[in-house]
Amino acid sequence: MEMTIRPGRAPRQVAAPLSKSEGHRALILAALAEGETRLPRLPASEDLAATAECLRQMGAEITETAEGLRIRPLWGKAAPEKPLRLNCRESGSTLRFLLPVAAALGLRAAFTGEGRLPERPIEDLLEALEKNGVIAKIRREPWELEIAGRLQPGAFVLPGNISSQYVSGLMMALPLLDGDSEIQVTGALQSAGYAEMTREMLGRFGAVCPQTPQGWRLAGKQRYRSPGQLTIGGDWSQAAFWLVAGCLAGPVTV
Template sequence: MQAKSLTVSASLKGLSGRTRVPGDKSISHRSLMLAALAHGRTHVYGLLEGEDVLRTADAMRALGATITQKDDVWVIDGRGVGELQEPSDVLDMGNSGTAARLLSGILSTHSIYTVMTGDASLRSRPMRRVMDPLSGNGAQFWAREGGRLPLSIRGTAEAKPLEYRLPIASAQVKSAILLAGLNAHGVTVVEEPIATRDHTENMFRHFGVSVDVSELEGNGRRIALKGPARLTARDVIVPGDPSSSAFPLVAALLIPGSDVLIENVGLNPLRTGLFTSLKEMGADLTIENERIEGGEPVGDLHVRASQLKGVDVPPERAPSMIDEYPILAVACAFAQGQSRLRGLEELRVKESDRLAATVALLEANGASTTVEGDDLIIHGFQTPLGGGEVKTHMDHRLAMSAIVMGLAAQKPVSVDDTAFIETSFPGFVDLMNGLGAGIQG
């Protein structure tokens, strides 16, 4: 993918209007995977058509599912659990760590041989945190040093059910183990220390798989399912991605005179930590037209420009906003007073070391920060912000966060590469300019 640099200057007027963000990426990945494992035909409406999700569609086709698209409807004819075919070539997952980790779970309990690779960013990310637990079901894994892609998987024909307690809360690792459990003989159990996003569990139920969820002491959960399981095709309506909504939302909060309505946003309570944190900062943010679609809560976000104050975000909130910390950090840089974002260890194993990259983004543009262990402290609006160059490390969320900083800062912000935004948020710049952002280039 050709690098695309961009310099962003302050928006000359407030953002205004109504808009919709692309479909939820987490739900889009899972809808393709589970539809491919189901018996019958599934229609998916509102699928995110970014590069990451399209790589998942290609992978499921290579594994034997029939997937077609007509207008904005995707049609998947599934093969059934245990019936995926061995692909004739390497599966290229592009930039998507979510797809690679979740698919590892599925492949580990299918008696086929597969090889996954990805772009330079994905090949640098650790996979051992899924490889290690999944090896316990009888699958074999081969990877480069540090558990990095390319990754070869020899799935097992007689998969053992796993019982695993996550050392660190991670929806991806949890989901990989649960997906493996669909074709294991017996009860698969995952315990998580803090409740993480539960799209996998919700979608299992949607496709007819019984999932038992019970509360553990503290904020943890125990999730169990009995395999082998049978999935029955069901149509899926994908809501707007709350992680994608974060960028026009924070931009509207920071740019004076803004008044924006973001329609049809997913409001799963395990995904709305950012909205809670912003309200604690004094954001003028209301939720309108709340409803349930496809088993997930949905609503419209009405946001107006606000003077924000510092916030102390507890560590137990991290799983519900793990992808939103870079853009929250930008909001904190413009807030009055000190903010402390606690328990960010999971950020170190994202598309980049996202904690270090977020600190670099802020520091390059005049914000003062301190890192204490896994906590990030941001000393709000002390000097004019902007004027720096942001290195994105091929991380789409860092690129969009940097663009929002440029729109609100006193001095222009340079972004070294924005090409990877298309992997998760196709049309991002056009959407922002449709609200009046005035991004050039």
Template sequence: MKKYVYPSEISGTIAAPSSKSVMQRAIAASLLAEGESRITNPSFCDDSLAAMRVAEGLGAAVEKKSDSVIIRGGINPVTDTLNCGESGLCIRMFTPIAALTGKRMVLTGEGSLTSRPVSGIEGALGQLGVSVKSNNTLLPIEVSSILKGGTAAIDGSMSSQFLTGLLMALPLAEKDSVIKVDNLKSREYIDITIDVLKKFGIRVDNHGYNEFKIPGRQKYTSTDIAVEGDWSGAAFLLCAGAIAGSVSVTGLNSESCQPDRAVITALRKCGAGVTVEKNVIHVKSGSLRGFEFDATECPDLFPPLAALAFYCKGETVIWGAGRLKHKESDRGAAIISEFKKIGGTVKIDKDCMIIRGSSLTGGLTDSHGDHRMAMACAIAAMGSSDAVEIDHAECINKSYNEFYDDMIKLGAEIK
């Protein structure tokens, strides 16, 4: 699918999308809890739907309503193959959970997920008593024999998602567990995991993000849980407001654990007008200037901040580019190639991305099948001299189905 996004001035108020990060964790916890759990303000993006299908495959009954999802939990697999779609969190979180069954289970994926390595999963689960086999470190991944617990060491430098899976599965293991983690990135996503676990009655002891102690033989308690607004998706709306008018985004918790709330810091550094109220963030354009920002702990902010930086006078430096390689695309390379097509000046030097304020000209871009690239190209078009055409624009469904509709509500011209 193609989208044509025209230079536009935007204004208005829009609700933030629901957090798929919280949603997927709530689905997994509801699966592990006997009884009925209710998830309100749910996300129905592709990644969340994939998590629901996996939960159903593992034995949960899932009922989708317009404003909630009801899950009756309990692991009793009805299939031996689980398709995680294109969700990296889904594959890394549900692999340890599938190993609780003690049965042979095969986890597969689609699209870009099939080329993302799963080598860290194999090594750690092997240390915890699980027989694991992958396709030369790629999907599909097969687990057999039961997750017993114990001690394991993992590398957290590429992603915290597999640690999330261990923290969710190991409370149900026979033995107590200790997970030692080296160089953990995106620590605040682990805070989200632990917060969800607490809501379901599960205890995990975090010792400085280097060691996690998980008592075994615990029991998940079914509960009601509300999904908060998604800072990752809202970042595109907020940056669009700074580029081309003003925007107010509701449903955002300024004290959230989500690391992408740091977009507020970047917006203030560049000179945008930012007002934070309870559950509402207001952003308006101003005299924008180049800025420096460390996105090592929040790499999903690279695409919206790159789009913003082209409208900032002077040079912008964003640190943490080393974390962009294994996303839905090689996201660093995608930012360089696609923004150059529409007049942008951007390069990567070691761990930093350097962007020079440019007059974007419009033109043809490709999302690379990456939802965040599609949204970045769309908001970059707000201030360009001509329309930006986005090929494979439908990939936004991975995280934010309503993105184009919400931008249109704010005044953007999109066809």
């Protein structure tokens, strides 16, 4: 393939795309919060679509409106008689976030995935869940991860050289439990900024997650409360292209 690139003028002002990372967290916490939450229209993303569809299967109402999304929580729905089938598609975020959340709710669920998702690591998170009341079983052909039992409060120990998505999933799940819990990370956590993003989003829904020398402490019996209208920040990794354009042919305001 050949491409011809000709000089041109960069736009003077560009809106940064909304953050998919914040979008995942906002969808999940809105589904768990008391009250209705309104979100702006999120970026077109298979991963976000997978999270939204799984939350619908868990009982949340997620409706598209002219302004964005309206989310009503999953509370008050009758417990499903059969195990839920939650298709995470190829989204590691969906699986790693919703696995501990479903366990905290005591749901029987079978998580499925596509593409390379079955090859992505999950063992350290499963081990932490199994030490705290969850029964998990993986089937290989076709790949399926089944869970049963209710997650119990306690200490959740994770190595630091794993995905911070494990930590974020636990952060969103543990406030739902009846007792206090602690996340302990051994070593420096990779992508620690994403764990901080989760902690900040918890605060926007009224939950507290203080840091400790080893990780975070999460009180049980917390209730997520909808902020009503929720804003989502920009995705600066995608906005970086326009920042470079501003350096080369600017000025550009992002």
